[in-house]
Amino acid sequence: MSNSPLLTDSQWPKLLEYVAEAYNEVTLSRGFTLFKQQQVTALNVTEARRVQAVVEEAETYKVSLILDKLSLSLCSCPMQSSCKHLAAVMMELADRLGYPATQIMNAKLYLKRAADSNIDSSLKQLPNMDVQGWQHFLNQYASSIKPSYDQGIYVEALRQHLNNLNKVTPDFPAIDSLFFELHKWLFIFRKIKEQMTLTTSSYYTSSTIYRFSDEMLEWLKTKTDTVNPAASSERIDQTLAYVREQMSEDSGHKYHDFGVYTALWKYWITPYSEADRLLIQEQDHLVTLAEVSPSPSVSAARAYILLLQGKSDEAWDALATSSSFKELPAALFLTLLNQLAEAQQWAGLVTWLSKSAPFFNIRQNKKLELYADFWKLAVSHEPHAEEQMWHIFEQFLPHSLAIIEAVLYEQGKWKAWLELQIVLGHDPLHHRVSVLQPIEKESPVLLLPYYHQAVDHYVSLKNRHDYKAATKLLKRLEKVYKKMKQPERWDIFFAGFVERYSRLRALQEELRKGKLMG
Structure with a gap:
């Protein structure tokens, strides 16, 4: 056998993870019996880290164990892979290299205990971790929760599991406790998105992310009065960095993380005096991120931050110059129009309504109705824009027929x-x-x-x-x-x-x- 190290302490857990995934307990028990009865013979290792061995049973079986690609290992028995003979050879090899064969036989139990031990150790360190550390911890803690075809079931399983942390989490400062709760929401949100990219889901399954997102945004809103950026600037900075990273990874035109981003600013940051400092700092971060990420969510975030600063023309330019501008969904504009309305930037709202009009010439009545509501609000403050409003509504025909009828009635015409x-x-x-x-x-x-x-x-x-x-x-x-x-x-x-x-x-x-x- 070669003198070069076949297994290291860092490789051993990976072997156990493969065994836990690929072998059932009955097969491992039978393999352990073969190992204990010394029925593994003629074990040799090639230069390519391939272990060749023979297992003597009622018949003789030849085993080829490939250490660098365990899933390609083969046996001459009818099963060919993931069989008791391959398990016995792994146990024999481990024993010769000084690793306990019993850990292979009980791989799942061993890994669970090791994970529990790591979690117990990490729990004590949670107050000292940054939010990336929290996300890593939550990923480890929830690793036993397997995805379901039904995203709703998966979400509830994650919720219940994370709720157990409330019983064992060490005492946080009050503000850290709030941010840790937020990151539990963000963790589940990320897991849903990950599963959506891996599977083809039905309407009812994919709608889970919208329901969960609505719940999370409502939760953010209810916690507005409990946040003070001046007392939690570090957690705010870390959380914004995390959400920016998530936005940069957005593909297609889902904009789920953009919704979280705007809600975080709306409910947790802008109501406080620290907002001006953070806005300037955030704009710099987004400009830098936009240079390396083509994500449309990042462009939308830049526009939103500029709107918060009262720079409606610059905000439009930031959005219009993005590579994905022509494919932007109407729903994204509604978020930005709402910000203009809440800030009472009526002239800017009229300009944005005019420029974004082509994105609302659609059959989706609800979005078109919301767009029309913004026009009515803008005209109530900028009466000179009414002719422009009617011109756009006429261009939208026949989609806008019901809206024209409703506005005429509301105005008493x-x-x-x-x-x-x-x-x-x-x-x-x-x-x-x-x-x-x-x-x-x-x-x-x-x-x-x-x-x-x-x-x-x-x-x-x-x-x-x-x-x-x-x-x-x-x-x-x-x-x-x-x-x-x-x-x-x-x-x-x-x-x-x-x-x-x-x-x-x-x-x-x-x-x-x-x-x-x-």
Whole structure:
């Protein structure tokens, strides 16, 4: 056998990890029996770190153990790999090299005890670790939690396991305890993302990250009053560095970490006096990071930080010059528009709404509705921008039809709203009575064409069901004339109406039932 070291103390745990993963307990027990009965013979090592051996059983089996690539090891038995003969050869080799063969037989138990021992030791050091140390510790602590096809089940398993830390975690300073809790959230978030990149998941599985993200952001919000950056600047700096690193690794256009980043600034940093110093420092970090990372999340973060500094034009330039600008999702702009609105930067909001318009010309009604809400808010403070708003809404047709209808109604532009209803083929029966009541109160005369056209339409269909609808409309039309204090106009119209349709007996009957005729 070669005199060169075949196994070192650093390689031994890796061998045990492979055994724990590739072998079951029954196979290892049978291999240990072969080893103890000295049935492994003719063990030799080649220069390529390949161990050749023979295992004498009822038959003779030849084993080839490849130390540098254990998964490629082979045996001449029917199983060929991960068999009791390979296990016995590993135990024989370990024994000759001075390592306990029993650790191979009990590899899973040994590794668990070793991990527990490391965790116990690390627990005492948690208060002195930086946040990267916390993440490494959490990764080790949760290593026994295996991913599930259902991300929801996996998340709950991680939650429950990490909650056990509450019973054994040493006393932190109050602020460190809060940040350690945050990093438990961030750890689970990272594990979800890792699994999403490794597996093809269903809608229900992939939606887990959005539900979890919403929960985490809500938790950040609830802790706003408990954070003081002046007393926790070191943890703030470390956490921002961690989230920046996560953003730099974003691929595609998911922007999950960007949401965490903006929430951290919104709820934990900007409410305090330390924010100005941190903003200048953060901008430098992001500029440096953008030079080495093409991640769109980093560009979005730069824009957000500039908005926090009141530099809306520079923020737009930072976003527009990124390589992924044309593929940016509408949801990302909503976050940035919201920041402009919260900062009451109304002129900047109008500019951003105009420039980001192409990203909202989509069928996704919810995002388009939110975009329209920002326009309405901006116009309420910058009335001169209303014409620009309507121009954009017209460009969005047909996607914006419902929005145009809603805004016309909200602004009390009754004539334009009623004209749109006629174009859409609606009539007064299409709406609840309460929808038309404000018009009846403010401008009842505008309703006359709407009602008259609808009445003529239903009568022209010439069936009893539509005659009932026409009668219902006539009764409401009579009230409109009374609102106008012009009952005589109603009398003249109705008399002519009855005479014009005097031959439609079914209509006449419905008018009598409706007590419009005696």
